[in-house]
Amino acid sequence: MPLIDPLLLKKLLGPLAGRFDVDALVECDSTNSELMRRAAQGAPSGAVIVADQQSAGRGRRGRSWLSSPDDSLMFSLLWRHTGDPARIGGLSLAVGVALAEALGALGAQGVCLKWPNDVLLRQGQSFAKLAGILIELSSDRRGLQVVIGIGLNLYKPAQALPQASAGLSEVLMPLPDRHALLAAILASLVVVLDDFAVDGFCGLKTRWERCHAWQGRQVDLSGGEGEAVLSGRCAGVDQDGALLLETAQGVQRILAGDLSLRLA
Numbered sequence: 001m002p003l004i005d006p007l008l009l010k011k012l013l014g015p016l017a018g019r020f021d022v023d024a025l026v027e028c029d030s031t032n033s034e035l036m037r038r039a040a041q042g043a044p045s046g047a048v049i050v051a052d053q054q055s056a057g058r059g060r061r062g063r064s065w066l067s068s069p070d071d072s073l074m075f076s077l078l079w080r081h082t083g084d085p086a087r088i089g090g091l092s093l094a095v096g097v098a099l100a101e102a103l104g105a106l107g108a109q110g111v112c113l114k115w116p117n118d119v120l121l122r123q124g125q126s127f128a129k130l131a132g133i134l135i136e137l138s139s140d141r142r143g144l145q146v147v148i149g150i151g152l153n154l155y156k157p158a159q160a161l162p163q164a165s166a167g168l169s170e171v172l173m174p175l176p177d178r179h180a181l182l183a184a185i186l187a188s189l190v191v192v193l194d195d196f197a198v199d200g201f202c203g204l205k206t207r208w209e210r211c212h213a214w215q216g217r218q219v220d221l222s223g224g225e226g227e228a229v230l231s232g233r234c235a236g237v238d239q240d241g242a243l244l245l246e247t248a249q250g251v252q253r254i255l256a257g258d259l260s261l262r263l264a
Helices: 006-019 031-040 091-105 178-211
Strands: 021-028 047-054 072-081 111-114 118-123 126-140 143-153 218-223 228-237 243-247 250-254 259-263
Touching: 006 021, 006 178, 021 031, 031 047, 031 072, 031 126, 031 143, 072 178, 091 111, 091 118, 091 126, 091 143, 091 178, 111 126, 111 178, 143 178, 178 228, 228 250
Parallel strands: 021 047
Antiparallel strands: 047 072, 072 143, 111 118, 118 126, 126 143, 218 228, 218 259, 228 243, 243 250
């Protein structure tokens, strides 16, 4: 499969092309790590790294992200947040909104969001992971550097994984060309990030809950080692992106951490 062509991508982005500086790599350790190194050297906001293969791709909680160039789309976007760092809460949820809405606009049905940073595909009464989001932060004299990493399954992974997985091809065939797919996601991201820069997650809360796979459903929240922490009904999220869980003791506000959320 040929590399992403930045010139072709630029044409597809149209008026938004000037917002991005795209570099396509055959392989790197991880697109997030590569972009963080470039950010430290002064890369501008809107820098994008897209790679066909990652030798050390990773996801949330240190998990590896397994992929091949034919089966997935992997990229990272640098966004320099010049506002109040305290208002960065809920950013991973905002990115999920951008990704879900972009895929929906392309015709994919059943794309849902799981708190705090997974994109799921509805399969009857169950769900399977379609994409993951990994956000990493650092700061310099210019403000907060945000590296947004996205790994999207184009086809269902062949290898056994700890949780059910899915591919975009299950709901969108024929698959769009990778350039068209990446352009649609980047265009959606830039709109959402512009909104987030002004209002934080507050203005995106309703849109996230509209895509929330488990809104109003009973869930179990467990710790990093699998021990049960809380059970209750998902009541959505607050304006900072914290999960609201209705329990016997009242509504609990859960912040992202080393926690795992599952349907009861």
